[in-house]
Amino acid sequence: MLRNLKAFLIFLALTLVISGPAFAQDAKLIEAAKKEGGKVVLYGSLESDTVEAVRKAFQKKTGIEAEYWRASATKVMDRALSEYRAGRPLFDVILTNDNPLQIMQKQGVFAKYESPSAKDFPKDAIDPNLGPRYRNVIIGIVYNKGVIKSADAPKSLEDLLKPQYKGKLVMPDPTQHTTTTQWVASLFKLMGKEKSDKFIRDLAGMKPILVESLLPAAERVTTGETPIAITYVKYAFIFGQKGAPMDYVRLEKMLGDGHYAPLSNKAPHPNAGKTFIDFFLGDESMNIMARMGEFVNRKGVFPPLPDADKIQFVEMLDLDTKGFAEKKKEYAKIFLR
Amino acid sequence: MNHRSVAAGRDLPAGWALSRAGIFLTQPINLIFLGVAGIIAFLSLYPTFFLIYGSLTDAPLGVPGHFTLNNYIRAYSDPETYRLIVTSFVFGLGASGLSVVLALTLAWITIRTNAPFSRLFELTAIVPNIMPPILIAISWVLLLNPNNGLINASLVKLFGWQQGPFNIYSLPGLIFVEGLILTPLAFLIIAAALKSMDPALEESAKTLGSSEFGVARRITLPLMRPAILAAGTLNFVRAVESFDTPAIIALPARIEVFTTKIWREALGSFPTNHNLAATYGVGILVIALLFVYLYRRFTSQIESFSTVTGKGFRPHQIDLGPWKYSASLVALLLLILMVVLPFLVLLLVALLPYYHVPTWQTWQNLTLDNFRYIWDTSRVHRAFANSLFLALVGASVCMLLAALTSYITVRTKIAARGLLEGLVFIPWAFPGTALALGLLWAYVDFPIPVYATIWIIMIAYVTRFLPYGLRAVSSTIIQIHKELEEASVACGAGFFATFRRILIPMMRPGVMAGWIILATIFMREFSATLFLYSPSAEPLGPLLYFLYLDGMRGRVAAIGLVISVISILLIAVAQRFSRWEKS
Numbered sequence: 001m002l003r004n005l006k007a008f009l010i011f012l013a014l015t016l017v018i019s020g021p022a023f024a025q026d027a028k029l030i031e032a033a034k035k036e037g038g039k040v041v042l043y044g045s046l047e048s049d050t051v052e053a054v055r056k057a058f059q060k061k062t063g064i065e066a067e068y069w070r071a072s073a074t075k076v077m078d079r080a081l082s083e084y085r086a087g088r089p090l091f092d093v094i095l096t097n098d099n100p101l102q103i104m105q106k107q108g109v110f111a112k113y114e115s116p117s118a119k120d121f122p123k124d125a126i127d128p129n130l131g132p133r134y135r136n137v138i139i140g141i142v143y144n145k146g147v148i149k150s151a152d153a154p155k156s157l158e159d160l161l162k163p164q165y166k167g168k169l170v171m172p173d174p175t176q177h178t179t180t181t182q183w184v185a186s187l188f189k190l191m192g193k194e195k196s197d198k199f200i201r202d203l204a205g206m207k208p209i210l211v212e213s214l215l216p217a218a219e220r221v222t223t224g225e226t227p228i229a230i231t232y233v234k235y236a237f238i239f240g241q242k243g244a245p246m247d248y249v250r251l252e253k254m255l256g257d258g259h260y261a262p263l264s265n266k267a268p269h270p271n272a273g274k275t276f277i278d279f280f281l282g283d284e285s286m287n288i289m290a291r292m293g294e295f296v297n298r299k300g301v302f303p304p305l306p307d308a309d310k311i312q313f314v315e316m317l318d319l320d321t322k323g324f325a326e327k328k329k330e331y332a333k334i335f336l337r
Numbered sequence: 338m339n340h341r342s343v344a345a346g347r348d349l350p351a352g353w354a355l356s357r358a359g360i361f362l363t364q365p366i367n368l369i370f371l372g373v374a375g376i377i378a379f380l381s382l383y384p385t386f387f388l389i390y391g392s393l394t395d396a397p398l399g400v401p402g403h404f405t406l407n408n409y410i411r412a413y414s415d416p417e418t419y420r421l422i423v424t425s426f427v428f429g430l431g432a433s434g435l436s437v438v439l440a441l442t443l444a445w446i447t448i449r450t451n452a453p454f455s456r457l458f459e460l461t462a463i464v465p466n467i468m469p470p471i472l473i474a475i476s477w478v479l480l481l482n483p484n485n486g487l488i489n490a491s492l493v494k495l496f497g498w499q500q501g502p503f504n505i506y507s508l509p510g511l512i513f514v515e516g517l518i519l520t521p522l523a524f525l526i527i528a529a530a531l532k533s534m535d536p537a538l539e540e541s542a543k544t545l546g547s548s549e550f551g552v553a554r555r556i557t558l559p560l561m562r563p564a565i566l567a568a569g570t571l572n573f574v575r576a577v578e579s580f581d582t583p584a585i586i587a588l589p590a591r592i593e594v595f596t597t598k599i600w601r602e603a604l605g606s607f608p609t610n611h612n613l614a615a616t617y618g619v620g621i622l623v624i625a626l627l628f629v630y631l632y633r634r635f636t637s638q639i640e641s642f643s644t645v646t647g648k649g650f651r652p653h654q655i656d657l658g659p660w661k662y663s664a665s666l667v668a669l670l671l672l673i674l675m676v677v678l679p680f681l682v683l684l685l686v687a688l689l690p691y692y693h694v695p696t697w698q699t700w701q702n703l704t705l706d707n708f709r710y711i712w713d714t715s716r717v718h719r720a721f722a723n724s725l726f727l728a729l730v731g732a733s734v735c736m737l738l739a740a741l742t743s744y745i746t747v748r749t750k751i752a753a754r755g756l757l758e759g760l761v762f763i764p765w766a767f768p769g770t771a772l773a774l775g776l777l778w779a780y781v782d783f784p785i786p787v788y789a790t791i792w793i794i795m796i797a798y799v800t801r802f803l804p805y806g807l808r809a810v811s812s813t814i815i816q817i818h819k820e821l822e823e824a825s826v827a828c829g830a831g832f833f834a835t836f837r838r839i840l841i842p843m844m845r846p847g848v849m850a851g852w853i854i855l856a857t858i859f860m861r862e863f864s865a866t867l868f869l870y871s872p873s874a875e876p877l878g879p880l881l882y883f884l885y886l887d888g889m890r891g892r893v894a895a896i897g898l899v900i901s902v903i904s905i906l907l908i909a910v911a912q913r914f915s916r917w918e919k920s
Contacts, residue, residue, distance in 0.1 A: 067872035178607040
């Protein structure tokens, strides 16, 4: 008992020594943030329910209000860049995926900020300019197990080409939906160039139902209209939680997109922005996000989806403007025949 | 300036021009004209200028670029563009044609016949305007998709067929849904014209022995032709530039229209090619303005047909005899299509934890969670407050401008009055998202700090939707005979007294009809405002949009239903203030 108490006291002392300066820094930053007006403005494509949960915890801890403008990644970039170029940026922090952030980074939108919370992320998940990749959004095969029994479900990407799945497959239009263009273009990372070229042609030959984006694809699975979709794996959890009979195919490796939370270098509330980033990348917020189905990159934190810890994430290829245009043109010939 | 006045100008002293300007400015109506023209020209031309500028440069806004025609060459040298314009034309003609047929049928039954419950049908003809078009399109996908659409599934079960008979993912499916969405506006125009029609010709035909249906075919329909064409043209433009319905229905059907091409190449491309989007926007603007010109010609014909005096009258009602119940049945059927079915689907979506084809088990899973979310979330309350403010104040400001503009264009002989109406239609002729870009560029560093406040949203709403208000009020102004104003002036009243005591009360039906249409749109609009609002002044439209983005269809449907209830209350209150039905 006494030994336990001693060990605990040593642990407590050590914790205080290590975290003391961090607390002090926190308090100073929060003080400065309050002097700026006590609010932080976020633009992003992170789901608003997730932000809402984080926002509440953030406000409780710091007393700082977070305002969030939610749109698709492309629109986030459009608005942020337009404001920035016009010299009227209203945002402090952007929460979106790699590709648009890299474009904004090249335009010089972001300040370099090394958050103390970054230390809990794996080294390979830290971008030198954008900071930690806080979540991976993973694309895989999701299906309706009310319509297709688990035993009859596809087991691999190649299985999707079996005749029994014809007419049952939905995916976003790779000639219109940017992330899907990127996904198709990155398949070579999973199966090699030759195999992926053939797979893409055969997949198009299955005449999948093409929809606007990844969400409508998943929604068509929940309603059973088309029981198999290429979409975000997290939808299996999100819709499953509401009672939809959803599951995902345990592919060996899955492609996905990384998301970051960089600070604007013309932030109207720079200290509030930093306070938010520290909190956002911290343990409490990452756990909140994981509980809501997100694959966060903080070590040892997983979403409550069966076998989530076994998923091997492969980051999708970054394409530039020209690359996107070429790929979209190429896929138009294959998919829209 | 014509020849004579040039010659006269040469002979007259220099002070003449000044003194004429002085005389021009002493007339209150001219001052109002200048004020209104200034406001409208600014609202319309300022964002348009940015769009045209954007189409002629090679760099995004805020970055110095070079003058270029490359965007135009790229957009309009592709032969596919023209093929898609043809598809868009077929789609536009089909959808606007259907909307006019539906609106005409409904308007004729409710206004000109003695079919029972006609007042109820007339009121509900406006109701679909309350719902965001995207929700109506989604409802129809849930009803008519070939795999498990509710109607198809029920028919399959009932008759033991292999497959449901309907497929929403087709050009007819696309036309059907867009046609239903466009019907309320066609109804507004056609109903107004039907109400203001001179009954003398019909009565003469009847006296000469024509049957009721003969009168309808030979007199009423030809008299209605300008209104039908006006409604058709207006809706044609709306269909051609609509994106929501094609995105949901045309894409899975693998039908491409002009707007989905713009989306693929410019707005939805990554990164967004604003310059190309603006270029396509300018192209649609040109086509749309051509149709607006046609629309103007048709409406000026309505004016010449409406030989109505200020004396009270009501077009006679046709006694359908035993057929009146069939007429009610037809109206009922249309309302089931336009209102009841989509609303029931939305209710189902709002009450289910996740949407699926209902089974017996479903009834045990129904939940009020989505409505509880509305009740519990302060952000939703704020959005309701913001949207109500925008609907009440925005619609009123818009109608005030519309009433003044309409008075100037219909009543006065001021030289540039036609131009004024043209200006009103410019922002409306752009596709919503292209206008959103123009507005963002125009107001982001505007000297008066309106950007990211609720006022910028109001500016956007007034800019985009003024034509609806104008249409509604113009049809009433035409009805008011000049003799009433002349009598007022003869009794010594000035312009303002006449405007307040004669015109405003007489225009009230049209003003209220327009106000209703605008207020219901303002309650839920989003495409023009998406780039402009800030999280601290968030209205319902953007809130619905991001809930939809996040896959919260249940919440979207629940909020949609609450918006409908509020809008219906607004309509009921507005109707009490108007004498619309009695006019």
